[in-house]
Amino acid sequence: MNYVPSPWAIVIFLIFVVSVLMISYHFAKKTKSSANYFAAGGNIHWSVNGIAFAGDYLSAASFLGICGMIAVSGYDGFLYSIGYLAGWMVALFIVAEPMKRMGKYTFTDALDAKFNSKGIQLVAAISTLVVSLFYLIPQMVGAGSLVTPLLGLPHWAGVVMVGTIVIIIVATAGMTSTTYVQFLKGGLLIIFSMTLVFMVFSRGITTSPDQGGDVPFHNYITLKVLDSTKDKVVLEDKSYQVVKELPVNGSLRFLKISKGQEESIWKLDDKKGVLEETLFITTLANGTVLYNGGAKEDNRFYQIGHMSELGGDTNTKTGTLNLFSFIDTIKKGTVIRWNKQVIADNGGTHTVYYQNPTPGKDVLSPGLKYKIDSEKGAKTTDKIDFISLMLALFLGTAALPHILIRYYTVPDPASARKSTIVAIAAIGFFYCLTLYLGLGAMVSGVIDITNDNMAAPLLAKSFGVTIFAVISAIAFATVLGTVSGLIVAASGAVAHDLMDRFLGMNLGDKRKVFAGKIAAVAVGIIAMILGILFKGMNVSFLVGWAFAVAASANLPAIIMILFWKRTTAQGVIASIIVGLTSALGLILLSQETFNNLYHLVNVTAPVPLANPAIISVPLSFLTLILVSLYTAKKKTLNGTIVSQS
Amino acid sequence: MHEPAQEWKKDSASSIKELLGIWLFFLYLIVYIGFIVINVVSPKFMGIDVGSLNVAITYGLGLIVLAIILAFAYNHVSSHAEELLNNDQRRDVETE
Known part of the structure; x- marks a missing residue:
């Protein structure tokens, strides 16, 4: 369809962008230490952090992708809502408090708390970077989809615009500004989505919808x-x-x-x-x-x-x-x-x-x-593929780096738990709304068949340009916020995990913040390139892959460190490597990738599954157990020999 | 050894919270697995009417609502346990 931008939409959009940049400017002055930059000083109130969690999580995939998928495929799109929320049960009941207790700035800190292993520092940081990049792709694709109807700009312009604004947000004030941007966006997204659902109900359904x-x-x-x-x-x-x-x-x-x-x-x-x-x-x-x-x-x-x-x-x-x-x-x-x-x-x-x-x-x-x-x-x-997707969604949430780092922005483990509960309530409510938004778009004559990601904003447009402008600006802020969180996670992995700890560069506080900012700029540029390359793919589908990679690479290590005393550093390293490579390998050899990424028509891919989790997650768990048993045994034998001699 | 963010006060309620967390996790997991199994084994069952809705939507929305209820229940018990056990511990320290 042909998108004609409206001046009103541009004004509201600009107000949003300026507000977001002002928040960053305000907090930039207070962000001098690495604790402030990477973890917002650990001083965020749990209720603010909870809504910010929702802001982090309700990304382009949730708002644009799920609504779009429901609009074209009905109930199957809603399966993502169910799976995404179920994942929070793992986060709340298993991961939240221990992660807060064990870590400092990053997910790697928590994994490495018991071992102080260079290997864990390296592979966990790489895993954080890979998962963050995988999650960044759909956000950038979503940004590109949004600017066309909103501002009349091409896809690539949206990607570059988001990339540039996010780099400014992250490079100025790190996690503090990211948190408040997320809080603002998470709250507004829920309020306005609810408004849109009421408008859909109020209009009813007709056999000849005319917007x-x-x-x-x-x-x-x-x-x-x-x-x-x-x-x-x-x-x-x-x-x-x-x-x-x-x-x-x-x-x-x-x-x-x-x-x-x-x-x-x-x-x-x-x-x-x-x-x-x-x-x-x-x-x-x-x-x-x-x-x-x-x-x-x-x-x-x-x-x-x-x-x-x-x-x-x-x-x-x-x-x-x-x-x-x-x-x-x-x-x-x-x-x-x-x-x-x-x-x-x-x-x-x-x-x-x-x-x-x-x-x-x-x-x-x-x-x-x-x-x-x-x-x-x-x-x-087909059935195994379905089970694999539901498994990835269930296990992926608690292993996403930008979610995990949010546990370090609150003062204590109880606050980590309470903020998770606020997040579950807010996110759960929003996911119930997605069903009505998607079905509303499905029957209202608003879908752009060439770009299903635009279903929810176009549904808003059918009620007038003001609500469309607000919803689009919030959706754009959604992308900004989530991308900011992901870039903070990635920059923490580079500056804190790799440079400071793995390479032992002993960066001072100021130099670590500077390194984090440079890393943020680099990751932002890579994300922009990927966002342009992946144009046209459903963002929720892409996020399904990010979840599978996170669930395979990170979750087995987190769970086993918490619940299995015989876990060794070598077991954790092997598990992350196997989980990461097997998930990536299976994705790259899948039919979906052959068709949509390589554009190979009528070529049968070697891997029949679209989602790798059902193979890569058990494989990662098994690797951790076997390598831990083997290395623990070796350690015991060596210990016995030493004591005998 | 790498240090955590800060030294936390000893949490006497942690074992209760951990146990409760695991039980609630498995409770939710069973309901979630049930959802997947019905979808795969008997997709037609998902289409059966439940009032104005059907099993698929009722079960799906039910999973979301159950998650919210369990989360609040977990927080209620955990906060109560923290208050009770950690205050008792503080009182014991003061008495000594």
């Missing part, structure tokens, strides 16, 4: 087919001419037809004897991109997402709905979802989106994105 009268509903038409054979299709309406049938593998049939000078692509439904209107993006051999046969500015490419019938009525609307009647209305109707088919033609390609009427009860049950029903063709690997 409050702002955008006329496009009624997708069908053309009657008189005769259809393998080689020929005859249409009833003679004003249309069949140009040719497009070559497609499989049973679907698409025709290029013309009316006057205009050509369009239609899907043939043999059973109903009709041609169905599609949406299509044509990339010509010379690189020109056309949307439904026209330039982007022509606005011929429509926003999608509506219900074709409500309780059997194809032309109706409801009144105001509530938490229950909203779900009930969708359950009893049919939602028009859209499938995608890429077709090669004349040296270029057509990306064709065609209608897929889906019963509401299927939209509200699992299975549209993740195949789990054997009767619908799900294979064993």
Whole structure:
């Protein structure tokens, strides 16, 4: 779709950015020591830290990614909300207080508290950097997605803008400014998301959504087919001419037809004897991109997402709905979802989106994105993939570096626990809202099919430019805050873990802060490059990978250090290396990466799983146990020999 | 040896909190595993109506609400245990 920026949106956005920079400037004067820079001096009140936790956690993946995934895949997107919140149970019940007790500035401190091992310092710091970078990618992609509708700038400009602002935030005041930016953003995100859900309920659902009268509903038409054979299709309406049938593998049939000078692509439904209107993006051999046969500015490419019938009525609307009647209305109707088919033609390609009427009860049950029903063709690997994703989400939260460092910003272990509880309440409430935001977008005719990450902001836009501007600015602040936290974590890993402790450079307090700031700038630049490279991937899906890497590399070490006395430093090192490399290796060899990153079409990847956690997490645990037993035994034997001699 | 952030006062309630944490964790884990198992073994069950909602949404929202309830319960018991046991310990030290 064509995005036209509004001056009002730009003003609200700028107010947000200026406020965030002023917070950083205010705290910059107080941030002189490394304790202040890396851990906000350990003086943040638990209630502020709790909302800041929510700010850290409710990243672009939660707000943009989950809402977008629910908007196109229904309930399967909500699985992320459930898994993300479940992960906090591990954080609260197992990790929170011990992490606070054992650590100082970074996750590496806590792992290394018992051992003082150079190996742990090195691998834990590397793991922190890798996980942070993996988590940074979707945030940057989300930033790029946001600036296009908000400011009318290209994707790369959004990525560079976020990168630059975040570098300023982190390089000036470190964790203190990051905490207050997160607090502000976390609070506002929850309040305004709740407002948006009430607006969705208040408007109700209609079979012809027109965005409050702002955008006329496009009624997708069908053309009657008189005769259809393998080689020929005859249409009833003679004003249309069949140009040719497009070559497609499989049973679907698409025709290029013309009316006057205009050509369009239609899907043939043999059973109903009709041609169905599609949406299509044509990339010509010379690189020109056309949307439904026209330039982007022509606005011929429509926003999608509506219900074709409500309780059997194809032309109706409801009144105001509530938490229950909203779900009930969708359950009893049919939602028009859209499938995608890429077709090669004349040296270029057509990306064709065609209608897929889906019963509401299927939209509200699992299975549209993740195949789990054997009767619908799900294979064993599909089911294992689903379990693997849910495992990664459950175990990943408590192993994310930017979450772990927030335990060091509060004064004591009890405050760490209390701030986690505030976070769980705030995050849990928000995740309940995501279901309604996503489904609201699904039936309100607001989805940009080329970029599902924009579902929630575009839903806001359908209620007016002010709420859109506020929601977009908050979403942008969401990215800013989360990226800031991740960069603080990464800069701590470089300056504190690697330079100060592993390399033994004995940096003084001021030099350590300076090194942290330089590291922040470097990580920020790398994040910008990755954000541009990964454009177009669903941010929630990418975050699923970050969780898998964190769960595999970090969590086994944390859990075993806390609960297994025979854990050795070598066991921890081996576990982190195996968890990290196996998770990364499995991701890089997966079908998703082959298709979406390497753009290898029709190539079967060696790894059938999209999420590696189910293999890499047990492997990491097993490695830790075996290596610890082996090295402890060796130590005992050596000790016996020494005592005998 | 690397030093922690600061020296904490001895927390006499830590073993109670740890035990409670593990029990609540396993309680939640069982409910979470139940959710995954039903999804994989009997996805159709997830589509059964529960009033205006269905099993999938009721169970999913239920997991979120259960997490919040358990978190508050854990904090309530932990804070109470800290107050009781750590104050007792302080009183004993003062008496000696």
